Amino acid sequence: MKPHSERSSSGIGRDFRRQREQIIGLGEKSFKKTYFPELQRRLAELERFRLLIEQTGEAIFLFRVPDAGMIDVNRAACLFTGLSKEELLATSITELWDSGSAEQISRLLADPDSAIGRTTAIIGALRGPEAHQQAVETTFQLASLEDGKYAVAVARDIAVRKRAEEALLVAKERAERADRAKSEFLNIASHELRTPITSATLLLELLKKQLAAGQTVTTMTTIDRMRRQLDHLASMVFDMIDISRLERGTLSIRREQGDIVRLVHDVVESFRLRTKDHEVVFNEPLEAITVDVDPVRIAQVLDNFLDNAGKYSPSGAPILVKCQTDRGKVRISVSDQGEGISDEELQYIFKRFFRSNSDIVRRNAGLGLGLYISKEIVELHGGQIFVETAPGAGSTFSFEIPI
Template sequence: MEKNLEKYYLAFYGAIDGIVFIDCSSGLVKDCNLAFERLVGRTLEELKKTKIWQLRPVAERRLAKKMFEEMAYDGARELEELNIERPDGTIVPVELRIKRISQNDDAFLVSIARDISEKKLIREALIESEKTYRTIFETAGVAMAIDDENTFIKLANARFAKLTGFEIEELEGKKSWRQFVAPKYRAEIYGNSHERKANPEKNMPMCYEFELIDRYKNKRAILLNCTSIPDRKMTVASLLDITDFKASEEEARKAKNIAETYRISEKVKTELLSVVSHELRTPLTSIKGLTDSLLRKDVNWDDNTRNDFLESIRSETGKLSRLIDDLLDTTKLERNLLKLKRRKGTILQVIEAIKIDMECLTEKHQVIYDLQDGQSPLFIDKMRIGQVILNIVGNSVKYSPPSSKIKISSKTSGDHLVVTISDEGQGISDKDIPHVFDYFYQDSKNEKGKNKGIGLGLAICRGIIEAQGGEIWAENAVNIGAIVSFSIPLVKTQKVFGEKK
C-alpha cells in the first residue's frame, strides 16, 4: 500500500501538466502539484484560500463560476480551453480535462491543466499563414486549383470557379479536373500528373496548352502550369485563359497571310505583264514580219518559200493560242473556276487521245510507253489529264537532247494510279525542285534564256491534278534526267456499280 502511495505521489508531483483537486461544495482548491502552482503563479497555501473561478480574469469569473457549478453537478468535461490570470496580470491560455470523483461523502473535481501558449501561438501563426496564402490564392491573376492523388479538386479559387462555370462548393471534393480537359489532351496530362506524383524526382513537363470545356460545353484555350507539393501527392495548377490571345494571334496570322497574298499577287501581276508582253511580242513580231514579206509587191515568192512562211505563221499562231490558253487556265485555277468534265476512263484512253499531238511534240525524241495497270478505272477529265501529260513531256523535250528517250509509265500504288514521265535531260537543280510547280518559276539551269518559257505549264499541271484529288511531284533520276510523277485516285468497284445503279 505504501509503495502504491509512493508511486502515486511521484506521478502526481512529478507530472509535467498541472493537476488540481477542487472541492465540489466550496470551489476551494484542496491540493495541486508543483506544475499547477507554476502554471497559475500561486503557492498551494495561497490556492487553498482561493475559489477556482477566482483564477480566471475578472471579466470571465461570473461565467467561470457557472461553469464550475455545472461541472460539479454533471461530473466531467473532456476538453476545455480557457484563460488563467496570474497575480502579475499575465494571461495564460490553458487546456483542461476535468472529471468528478467521490470519496466517502466528499466530492472533488480533478483537473489536468496544460499551458498552451506556444500551441496557441503556432495555431494563430498557422491561421494567419493560411489567411495569407488563401488571400494570395484568391487574388492571383489566374485561375488556381489544388488536386489530390485521385485528381479531385481539394481547393479552388474564384477565378477557377468562373472559368469552369461551377460554384466553389460544387468543385471542392466533388469534381475531378479531368472532366474539364478536352478528350484529346486528357491522356497526356493525366499520365504526366500521375507520374509526377508517383515519382516527384522525375523531370516531368510542367507547362501545357490544352482545351478546357466548361459546364456549358464552351471551349477555352488554356495555358496550364503545374507543380507538385513536396511530400504530398498533390498538385498546384494555375490556368491562364489564352483564348483571346489565340484569336488575336490567328487574326494576325490571317492578316499577315492576306498581306503576303497581296504582295505575291502584285509580284505576279508585274511578272505576268513582263513575261506575257515578251512572250506575245516574239510571235507577233514573227507573224508581222512574215505577213509583210508575203504582201510585198516587188517580190514574187515561189510556192515553197510562200508555204514555209505560212507554216511559220501557223506555228507562231499556235504558240499564241497555247499562251492564251495557259493564261486563261491560270486565271480559272487562281479563282477556283476550272470546271472538270469527269467521266469514267483509263490512262490508255488518255494516251490514245493525245497520240497525234505527242508524235508532233516528240518527233526528235524516242518515246517509250510502259503502261502497267493502264486499264485501271479512273474518274477523270481525260482532256485535262492529256494536257498535263503533254505539258510534262513538252518540258522533257525542251531540256533533253535530240534522240534521247522519254519514258511514260504507269502503275497502281494503293488506291491511286501513279503516272511517271522520265527523261535523259539535264535534270533539275536541288534548290529548284520545291518550286518547279510555282507560277512563273524558271529553272536556274536555264542558261541565258535558252528554252525560256512563261513558267505556267507545270503550275497548271499542279492545279489540274489537285483538282482531280491527286498529287504531283518532281525528282531527279539516279544517273541522268528528271522524273515528274502524278497520282490519280482509282475508282472503287463498289462505287462504279453504285453509280450505274
C-alpha cells in the same frame, strides 16, 4: 414614510431611466427611418456587384501585396485555370503565369508604391486546365488601404484576338505576294507574248513576199513556222486563262468514263507529229484502264510533260512514257534525258511563275505556269504529282489519279 432624500434619489433614478429609454427609443426610430434604408440599398448594390463579378467572363484575382497571397477569385478564374476556389486561394498569383509574366508581376509587387494609382498590362500565358497554357492579357491595379496594400488582376482571353491578328497578318502577306506576283506576271507575260507575236508578224511579211515571188516550197516552210509560233502564243494565252480561273476557283473538271491508255496514246501521237528531234517511246499496256476523269484536262497535263521533255532534252534523246496501275491508282510518267533539276530549284518546280536559271530554260520562252497548272488539275482529280530528278541524269515527271 420614506425619508425625503430616499424619495428624491429614487425619483431621480426613475426619471433618468425614463429619459434614457425615450432617447434610445427616439434613436432607434431615427436610425430605422434614416440609415437603415441606406444600408439596405448599399448591401443590395454590393450583392449586385458580387453577382456581376461572378458572372463576368474575365478572370479576376484579388491578392495581397507584396507577398502575392490570394484573397479571393471569381468563377471565371476557376474556369480559366481549371482549379477550384479553394486551390486558388492556396496559390500565389505568380504560380499561375508563365515564367516571363511571373517575373514581371514580381517586379511590380516588389515596388508597389510606384504602381499604386496606375494600371499595368501584361500579355503572357496563364495556366489553363490540365496545365495547358493560354494567351491572356492581364491588367493589374494596386491600392493602399488602412490595413495594407492589395492588388486586383483581371485576365482576358486573347487567343481569339491573336488568331484574328495572325489571320489578318497572313491575309496581308498573301495580298502583298499576290500583288508582287501580279506585277511579275505582267512583266513576264508582256515579254513572252511579244516574242511569238513579233515572230508571226515577221513571218507573215515573209510569206507575202514568197507568195508574190511564187516560191511554193519555201512558202510551206514559212507557214509551218508561223503555225508553231501561233500555237505557242495560243498555249500561253490558254495558260493565262487557266490561272485566272484557278484564282477565282472556277476551273471546272468535267469527268467522264474512258480508257486512259487510249487517251495517253492519242496525246503521244499528237506530240510525235509536232517534234522531229526526239523519239517518243510509249510502253503501252495491253489492256484498257477505265478511269473517271476530265480527258481534256488530263491530256493537258500529259502534253505539258511531253513539251517540257522535248524542250529541255538534247536533240535526238529519247523520251519514255509509261502508264501503270498500282493499288487502285494509275500512274502516268514521262522521262527525259535532260540536264536534270538542282535540289535548290526542285522545291519551287511546281510554283507559279517559276523558271529555272539554266541556259537551256532561258533559251525557251515560257511563263512558268505549265507545271503549276498541271499540279492543280491533278489535285482537282484527287491525285498527286511527282518529280524524280538529279543534276545531269534527266527527270521523270509523273502523276497518279484514282481508278
